[in-house]
Amino acid sequence: MAKKKKKAAIKKAAEEKSAKIRADFLTDRVVTEISDEARELFNQSRYGTQLDSGKIQLSLIEALYLMEKGKIEIYKTKNKQFKPEEFIKKAKKLEPNFWVRYCVFRDIRNRGYIIKTALKFGADFRVYDRGIKPGEDHARWIIYPVYEGSTLTWHEFAGKNRVAHSTRKRLLIGVVDDENDVSYWECRWIRP
Amino acid sequence: MAKKKKKAAIKKAAEEKSAKIRADFLTDRVVTEISDEARELFNQSRYGTQLDSGKIQLSLIEALYLMEKGKIEIYKTKNKQFKPEEFIKKAKKLEPNFWVRYCVFRDIRNRGYIIKTALKFGADFRVYDRGIKPGEDHARWIIYPVYEGSTLTWHEFAGKNRVAHSTRKRLLIGVVDDENDVSYWECRWIRP
């Protein structure tokens, strides 16, 4: 019995150790291994895109988020993992707006929303209502992440609102402050 | 009967004569004479503030609006009236944002709202719902009038919104374009 218990303990420890999904950094994205856990990332939580191979392709933003949550480990070579700081540095080089977009992505995800790219709509992100998954219903908001110190012209502001209006979504402006906190303003064009 | 007619004619002539309320320019505001018509400006349409003397004190913006509507005549000296252009020039010197603020005031008034200063709320104007007069209910919006060519940091944008939020009003941004037309965006702080 003691032996059996020990075996179970070893197995459990091994499972815990391997609880993190392996993912490989590939130039400008991150691709997971094929596993039930990886599939769950996509099926349950709607991270990334499922490739034909069954692997999940994550954006750099999604990858950092899952790394910080302890869900994945990102490998730069076969045996060498990225440290978070190192990964952020890499990502910032590849995507100049990485950090401001990441802050908003993280905050929205932490609040329980699914957030995906909105390039096709002419915006940064689209956000689904709580409990809604992409495909089940339309996104509720499009989000523009900005730094609080950056400048806004009224022409740009008008443009962002028009994009939201033309896609029948609400406009959410996510302003990231010096402490990486995000405040949100919902804006809409009205004729009083 | 003839007497009655005559009386009516006299009354009408008096009305016509007194159709324009006399108002005097006093350094940085405009004060009306004491008359029923002047009182009506305040009681009915909520222009200005009633002074203890019974005169109505108008802001420069209100005064220009009423002058352009043909309701008042503004005197710079005992016998000399301001021409509109002259008054605008004077007002612009006294208040650097006079024109952009006036464009928004005029547009909102023309749309049938009562609009008053919101200095004590830390904002430009407060606007009451159609049919609502100050005192009857809270203002619905505070308005921030800006010129399309000007810019803002998101930090400043957040500040304007905070003012609105703390006074439990909605923020309306009124952007005046080069053709003096005003476009409006309603913004509100949300915690998604």
Next chain:
Amino acid sequence: MAKKKKKAAIKKAAEEKSAKIRADFLTDRVVTEISDEARELFNQSRYGTQLDSGKIQLSLIEALYLMEKGKIEIYKTKNKQFKPEEFIKKAKKLEPNFWVRYCVFRDIRNRGYIIKTALKFGADFRVYDRGIKPGEDHARWIIYPVYEGSTLTWHEFAGKNRVAHSTRKRLLIGVVDDENDVSYWECRWIRP
């Protein structure tokens, strides 16, 4: 006869001298005197907006353009004119994007198009086809003026295109180089 001729010559010289329309700088715009020449600016060439007084209100961009063309003189006080450099400095302070927008405005005007604000459409400018005046037909393009050294995110690019698409206008990007020359690219979203 000689006397008559002399008189005529003096009159003509005076006319030429006064050929320039007087305009006053008022905080953030420029307003012309009332004259046939000023009215022509608006009626014929569609500069500015006509005020109720008959004066023409010009944007800072329009004012500089007309000053450089020798059509107007801009006064900062009753007797003191702006020098072009001085006016540009003032305008840049009031409108941080003044210069890049001015370069595009000037270039488009020089090419024979009428160009007006497009704030209502969510863009900087709208441009009418040659020979078309505002009101006669819809604008053909909306224009975004940018500096060649500034950076473009694809989300912003997608947004600008969507604004144009939703307003049924073509998108023209006007890129201003170090020598203030402007190059244009017409862009549209397609499904190949």
Next chain:
Amino acid sequence: MAKKKKKAAIKKAAEEKSAKIRADFLTDRVVTEISDEARELFNQSRYGTQLDSGKIQLSLIEALYLMEKGKIEIYKTKNKQFKPEEFIKKAKKLEPNFWVRYCVFRDIRNRGYIIKTALKFGADFRVYDRGIKPGEDHARWIIYPVYEGSTLTWHEFAGKNRVAHSTRKRLLIGVVDDENDVSYWECRWIRP
């Protein structure tokens, strides 16, 4: 009759067996065996380049596309095939922009266009109108594939357009988003 049937059966089996063309990975490209099927890839569908030997040389992108379509098998050694994921990883190491370029190539091919490298034009790809093969007519577009998170200066944007203009082709910008979907914008330099 039986003979005829048998012959047909043998032919069919042969076809099925040879359905997948063998191709070998050679440092940075892939070269097919000599076969009618391989030749068809080039003659009919215009994949790759025909070598003097009669073999077809494929780019890494073409090779992955044909592997995913089940047309070819890629061998890393005499007997060992690449798995798709393995091949992608290899290709990404060799070509940093492999994935974004592959996404655009695949999308354009799937839409029924022939797409070839445009290295000699100073661009990524050239694309022929539907039904047009290289040699029959000029390419219609050159395509610039980019990832949505990347940025560009307008100077670089102008450069891409100049390349297209100087080769008398239109520029198509293909922006790959986090879901591997591609959006297209057609741009052209104009002198308004």
